Amino acid sequence: MSDTEMTLAELKTRVLAFAQEREWLQFHSPKNLSMAIAAESAELMEHFLWADSEDSHKILDGAKRGQIEDELADIVIYSMEFANVAGIDLSTAIAAKMEQNARKYPVEKARGRSNKYNEL
Amino acid sequence: MSDTEMTLAELKTRVLAFAQEREWLQFHSPKNLSMAIAAESAELMEHFLWADSEDSHKILDGAKRGQIEDELADIVIYSMEFANVAGIDLSTAIAAKMEQNARKYPVEKARGRSNKYNEL
Amino acid sequence: MSDTEMTLAELKTRVLAFAQEREWLQFHSPKNLSMAIAAESAELMEHFLWADSEDSHKILDGAKRGQIEDELADIVIYSMEFANVAGIDLSTAIAAKMEQNARKYPVEKARGRSNKYNEL
Amino acid sequence: MSDTEMTLAELKTRVLAFAQEREWLQFHSPKNLSMAIAAESAELMEHFLWADSEDSHKILDGAKRGQIEDELADIVIYSMEFANVAGIDLSTAIAAKMEQNARKYPVEKARGRSNKYNEL
Numbered sequence: 001m002s003d004t005e006m007t008l009a010e011l012k013t014r015v016l017a018f019a020q021e022r023e024w025l026q027f028h029s030p031k032n033l034s035m036a037i038a039a040e041s042a043e044l045m046e047h048f049l050w051a052d053s054e055d056s057h058k059i060l061d062g063a064k065r066g067q068i069e070d071e072l073a074d075i076v077i078y079s080m081e082f083a084n085v086a087g088i089d090l091s092t093a094i095a096a097k098m099e100q101n102a103r104k105y106p107v108e109k110a111r112g113r114s115n116k117y118n119e120l
Numbered sequence: 121m122s123d124t125e126m127t128l129a130e131l132k133t134r135v136l137a138f139a140q141e142r143e144w145l146q147f148h149s150p151k152n153l154s155m156a157i158a159a160e161s162a163e164l165m166e167h168f169l170w171a172d173s174e175d176s177h178k179i180l181d182g183a184k185r186g187q188i189e190d191e192l193a194d195i196v197i198y199s200m201e202f203a204n205v206a207g208i209d210l211s212t213a214i215a216a217k218m219e220q221n222a223r224k225y226p227v228e229k230a231r232g233r234s235n236k237y238n239e240l
Numbered sequence: 241m242s243d244t245e246m247t248l249a250e251l252k253t254r255v256l257a258f259a260q261e262r263e264w265l266q267f268h269s270p271k272n273l274s275m276a277i278a279a280e281s282a283e284l285m286e287h288f289l290w291a292d293s294e295d296s297h298k299i300l301d302g303a304k305r306g307q308i309e310d311e312l313a314d315i316v317i318y319s320m321e322f323a324n325v326a327g328i329d330l331s332t333a334i335a336a337k338m339e340q341n342a343r344k345y346p347v348e349k350a351r352g353r354s355n356k357y358n359e360l
Numbered sequence: 361m362s363d364t365e366m367t368l369a370e371l372k373t374r375v376l377a378f379a380q381e382r383e384w385l386q387f388h389s390p391k392n393l394s395m396a397i398a399a400e401s402a403e404l405m406e407h408f409l410w411a412d413s414e415d416s417h418k419i420l421d422g423a424k425r426g427q428i429e430d431e432l433a434d435i436v437i438y439s440m441e442f443a444n445v446a447g448i449d450l451s452t453a454i455a456a457k458m459e460q461n462a463r464k465y466p467v468e469k470a471r472g473r474s475n476k477y478n479e480l
Contacts, residue, residue, distance in 0.1 A: 001211050001215070002129075002209050002211050002212060003127065003128035003129040003132060003203075003209050003210055003211050003212075004127060004129040005127060005211075006127060006128050006129075006210075006211040007123065007124060007125060007126060007127050007128075008123035008126050008127075008128070008131070009122075009123040009124040009126075011128070011211070011214065012123060014218065015218075018218060018221070018222070021227050021231075022225060022227060022230045022231055022232075023231050023232040024230075024232075024234070026232070027234045027290045029168075029173035029174065029176045029177060030167075030168055030176040030177060030179065030180045030188075031165075031168035031171060031172070031173050031176035032173055032176075032289060032290055034161065034164045034165040034167070034168055035165060035285060035288075035289055035395060036289060037161045037164065037165075037195060038158065038161035038162055038164075038165050038282060038285070038398060038402075039282045039285055039286045039289060041154065041157045041158035041161045041195075041282075042158055042278060042279045042281075042282030042283070042398075043282070044154045044157065044158075044202075045151075045154040045155060045157075045158050045275060045278070045279060046279045047150075047154070048149075048150055048151035048154055048275075049272065049275055049276060049279060049474075050267045050272055050474035051151060051474075052151070052412060052413050053149035053151050053152055053412050054149065056149045056150040056151035056152075057149060057150060059150065060150045060206050068150075068206070069206075069208055069213040069216070069217075070213070070216075070217050070220070072199060072202055072203065072206075072208060072210070072213060073210070073213040073214045073216070073217035073218075074217060075157060075161075075195070075199050076196070076199050076210060076214060077214060077217065077218070079192060079195050079196050079199065082164075082192055083123075083192065086180050086188070086189075086192075088189055088192060089122050089123050090123055090126075090192070090193070090196060091121050091122050091123050091125075091126040091131070092122060092123075093189040093190070093192060093193040094131065094193045094196060094197060095121070096189070096190075096193070097189075097190050097193035097194060097197065098134065098135075098138060098193075098197070100190070101138070102138070105142060107141050107142060110142045110144075111142055111143050112142075112143040112144075112146070114144070114147045114409075114410035114411075147410045152409065152410055155275060155405060155408075155409055156409060158278060158282075158402060158405070159402045159405055159406045159409060161402075162278075162398060162399045162401075162402030162403070163402070165395060165398070165399060166399045168395075169354075169392065169395055169396060169399060170354035170387045170392055171354075172292060172293050173292050173293075234289075234290035234291075241451050241455070242369075242449050242451050242452060243367065243368035243369040243372060243443075243449050243450055243451050243452075244367060244369040245367060245451075246367055246368050246369075246450075246451040247363065247364060247365060247366060247367050247368075248363035248366050248367075248368070248371070249362075249363040249364040249366075251368070251451070251454065252363060254458065255458075258458060258461070258462070261467050261471075262465060262467060262470045262471055262472075263471050263472040264470075264472075264474070266472070267474045269408075269413035269414065269416045269417060270407075270408055270416040270417060270419065270420045270428075271405075271408035271411060271412070271413050271416035272413055272416075274401065274404045274405040274407070274408055275405060277401045277404065277405075277435060278398065278401035278402055278404075278405050281394065281397045281398035281401045281435075282398055284394045284397065284398075284442075285391075285394040285395060285397075285398050287390075287394070288389075288390055288391035288394055291391060292391070293389035293391050293392055294389065296389045296390040296391035296392075297389060297390060299390065300390045300446050308390075308446070309446075309448055309453040309456070309457075310453070310456075310457050310460070312439060312442055312443065312446075312448060312450070312453060313450070313453040313454045313456070313457035313458075314457060315397060315401075315435070315439050316436070316439050316450060316454060317454060317457065317458070319432060319435050319436050319439065322404075322432055323363075323432065326420050326428070326429075326432075328429055328432060329362050329363050330363055330366075330432070330433070330436060331361050331362050331363050331365075331366040331371070332362060332363075333429040333430070333432060333433040334371065334433045334436060334437060335361070336429075336430075336433070337429075337430050337433035337434060337437065338374065338375075338378060338433075338437070340430070341378070342378070345382060347381050347382055350382045350384075351381075351382055351383050352382075352383040352384075352386070354384070354387045
């Protein structure tokens, strides 16, 4: 199944089933899952540590691509599990956040600029 | 649209459109996006910093629930954007990672245990 | 030399010399060093990921103590190097931050409580 | 007191006294302190998120310098507190780690290169 067919609900179900089979829900507190997401993000980041931004594109297409895909997968897996444990409908949460962002970063003001919204 | 209908492809498309409209792709190197994911993860984690695992469930259902949903949304948004920039089919990457994990953590050995696979 | 004799200036000098000998200053931008600190912090954190707070004391005194000391050392090394590159006198910065903290967290209000200052 | 006079032991003592006065040791498990260090590192990193490495030097000398000094101070404060709680002599731990690093990154092989030791 590819991204064009995979729904967030289906992905969440698979991640939950994996944890349930192993009786891991007892370890999956919001606190611990937030740490797991942060730890996996750091592993993703480490691949690009000393490279400049442009070279980070080359790293992505080099020998480490498989590892990089794995780290990103881990981040998304733990994020889905956080949503499971917290009872969060991610689509709703993301739509709400993107509306907020659209108000904070109106196209005319934000175009081509990386400033924070309070510095635009 | 809720998680039962939202596909990863649709979510990725929305996130990409938001960045494109603002001409932000120039800032979205793999390096920078990995930092953004890590920074947002830390913000999620901060909500649970001094709480123990059990209390972290209460925090989730308290006054900060909206903020927590926002942080999780940000992590997923930047993860989708990383997948966009990197040309990663997340469903495929996650399925591959979960198969790896299933081999590393067979149900009989991993049940009810939080040890790393090399310490099971 | 132990902590009773080692000054911050001496530590900073050693860390800088190590980087200079290897011509690594070119990689040591504030951005990259902040990522390195974050990456090392995540490695420290990973040792305590699924443990509850109490058990984290036991982990500290177990087989991983050496690794944990190494991760903490890395965090401090990169922090010293950040101070080198940024020209920060850490003692002054820390004294200023602790005064701020003392105002935000007066003893009578903060005693035995882990709330943020704006929630005390 | 400046970095030329401030010893690590003195700094550790000050940080511990601050926590003890507020009866905060109960929250200062290794797990929680490792999360606090990681959270503060992410805040430091956020200042440089969308800048390239060169521009991160300018950010350092701009309007945010005070905030950046504060974030670095927080990282070092929590690192000292971790050493307090764990009974770690940091100078010894750092000297050991730097010897390890010197073996992994001999000057002749590592000069001017940012590769990991196993890729030199």
